[in-house]
Amino acid sequence: xTERVYNFYPGPAxxxxxxxxxxxxxxxxxxxxGMSVLEISHRGKDYEAVHNETESLFKxxxxxxxxxxxxxxxxxASTQFALVALNFLTQGTEADYIVTGSFAxxxxxxxxRIGKANIAATTKDDNFNRLPEKGEIKLSKAxxxxxxxxxxxxxxxxxxxxxxxxxxxxxxDVSSDILSRPFDVSKFGLIYAGAQKxxxxxxxxxxxxxxxxxxKANKNLPVIFQYGTFAKNDSLYNTPPAFAIYLINLVLKxxxxxxxxxxxxxxxxxxxxxxxxxxxxxxxxxxxxxxxECRSLMNVTFRLPNEELENAFVAEAKKAxxxxxxxxxxxxxxxASIYNAMPMEGCKCLAxxxxxxxxxxx
Ligand SMILES: *Cc1c(COP(=O)(O)O)cnc(C)c1O
Numbered sequence: 375x376t377e378r379v380y381n382f383y384p385g386p387a388x389x390x391x392x393x394x395x396x397x398x399x400x401x402x403x404x405x406x407x408g409m410s411v412l413e414i415s416h417r418g419k420d421y422e423a424v425h426n427e428t429e430s431l432f433k434x435x436x437x438x439x440x441x442x443x444x445x446x447x448x449x450x451a452s453t454q455f456a457l458v459a460l461n462f463l464t465q466g467t468e469a470d471y472i473v474t475g476s477f478a479x480x481x482x483x484x485x486x487r488i489g490k491a492n493i494a495a496t497t498k499d500d501n502f503n504r505l506p507e508k509g510e511i512k513l514s515k516a517x518x519x520x521x522x523x524x525x526x527x528x529x530x531x532x533x534x535x536x537x538x539x540x541x542x543x544x545x546x547d548v549s550s551d552i553l554s555r556p557f558d559v560s561k562f563g564l565i566y567a568g569a570q571k572x573x574x575x576x577x578x579x580x581x582x583x584x585x586x587x588x589x590k591a592n593k594n595l596p597v598i599f600q601y602g603t604f605a606k607n608d609s610l611y612n613t614p615p616a617f618a619i620y621l622i623n624l625v626l627k628x629x630x631x632x633x634x635x636x637x638x639x640x641x642x643x644x645x646x647x648x649x650x651x652x653x654x655x656x657x658x659x660x661x662x663x664x665x666x667e668c669r670s671l672m673n674v675t676f677r678l679p680n681e682e683l684e685n686a687f688v689a690e691a692k693k694a695x696x697x698x699x700x701x702x703x704x705x706x707x708x709x710a711s712i713y714n715a716m717p718m719e720g721c722k723c724l725a726x727x728x729x730x731x732x733x734x735x736x
Contacts, residue, residue: 380720383698384527384673384711385550385571393624393715411620416613424623425614431626435634438559438582445581445601446609446619451477451549451568454579455484458545458564461591461601462518463489470494470517470542475502475526476704481547482521494520501705502529504665508537518590519543519563525551527571528702530675530709531668536561543587551672552580553629554714555639563587564601569618572672572713574625577618629714638714639671645712646671648725652732659732663705677707684708687731696724 381388404411407420414421429444438444447453463469463485471482473496485491492514495506513520520542525532527550536558538544543563552567559565564583570576583591583601591601603611629638650669653660653676663675678684684707688700701709712721 377695379695379697380716380723381697382710382712382716382720382724384702384709385568386576387571387711387713388715389574389621390625390628390715393621393628396624397621412617414616416610416616421616421620424620425609425616428619428623428626429608431623431630432580432582435553435626435629436557436559436582439584441585442559443583443585443588443605444609445583445604446614447579447581447604448577448615450576450579451547451566452480452484454547454566454581455481456488457599457601458519458521458566459485459488459491460595460599462545462587463491464518464592465489467518468492468514468516470513470520472496472506472511472520472522473498474505474523474531475529477527477547477549478521478523481523485521492517501663502526502531503663504668505531505533511537513539513542517542519545521545521547523547524557524565525549525554525670525672527673527711528675528709529705530662530664530670530673532670532672534667543584550711550713551670553626553635553638554642554672556635569622571711572715574622575618578615578622580622625715641718642671642712642714645716645718645721646674648721649674649710649712649728652725652728656728656732657736659736660728661707663707672711672713674710674712675701675705675707677701681706683735686735690731691724691727694723694727696720696727699724 401410405420432444468490470492473479473482473493482491494513495511497504520539524546545564546562548565549567550571552572564587566581569578588605597603653662661677691699699708699710701707
């Protein structure tokens with residue numbers, strides 16, 4: 375393989391080529407230090423500048439309120455499933471979970487090991503092909519937070535409009551659609567995202583937390599599990615995943631250069647549009663998994679008439695340099711993950727292949 379392919383893997387996922395080239399260019403000599411960014415102290419001014427700029431760029435792109443804090447943590451989104459509960463679901467309290475996919479379910483199950491974590495709604499009976507209506511969400515009396523997942527990576531559903539609940543802090547796992555569209559973070563007490571879908575490489579998890587939530591976070595935990603520790607020390611209590619943060623810094627600049635979140639949303643709509651059109655115009659050859667009104671712009675899930683054709687499709691795609699489109703086993707079929715960094719051309723190529731393949735095999 376000598377040329378770059380179109381990489382539709384769900385995560386770790388494709389990164390902007392420009393970003394990889396920049397990282398490559400300065401890998402051996404970072405900002406004239408004579409050292410790689412991989413080698414320099416996390417307490418030196420060269421790294422610190424990257425660290426602080428990444429925090430401010432992230433807030434700038436999201437238009438986050440000034441007093442919200444960005445934390446760089448380890449352990450992936452899965453660690454946040456536990457940390458959210460450890461920090462807020464203290465004894466005698468309860469929290470409500472909106473279960474719209476297997477990651478949402480894992481978040482609820484992890485919290486249930488720590489405290490009282492109710493399922494306020496679940497669409498499991500429909501194999502998570504939709505999101506619950508507001509009327510289906512049954513809140514408990516006094517939840518300390520409501521947890522939701524903004525985009526369901528495996529099933530290909532995405533909240534079009536974020537529900538709000540008077541006076542109850544909302545917490546969201548935004549791992550697979552952060553920075554893909556304008557997003558009113560002031561509605562949330564806390565959001566978190568593993569980086570490897572839409573932000574950068576695996577190894578760092580971004581948390582954005584409001585001052586209210588920070589004040590409420592549990593202080594009777596090992597210090598390394600407290601959000602307060604990360605806030606107080608600007609995420610430098612211990613060694614942060616510096617290289618991952620550096621790459622995120624480059625990705626954020628790439629997003630900014632390319633017009634910010636409004637431009638990302640517009641582009642993502644057009645990209646997903648090619649593939650959804652190919653599904654909808656196939657006379658039923660392709661069946662989308664997600665209900666139309668819940669469709670994700672990040673992960674497009676669909677089936678073919680049978681598994682044999684699905685295997686043949688994957689093989690054809692591979693020949694055309696379209697890699698990683700096999701769906702998750704819990705849905706079957708195909709999943710095209712088309713995060714910010716997936717070029718328009720990749721989506722067009724996939725849509726073309728879908729049309730050709732349906733014509734030949736339909
Ligand atoms: C990928 C993903 C996760 C799991 O992330 P890790 O960083 O591997 O722990 C959790 N939630 C969502 C929505 C995801 O897409």
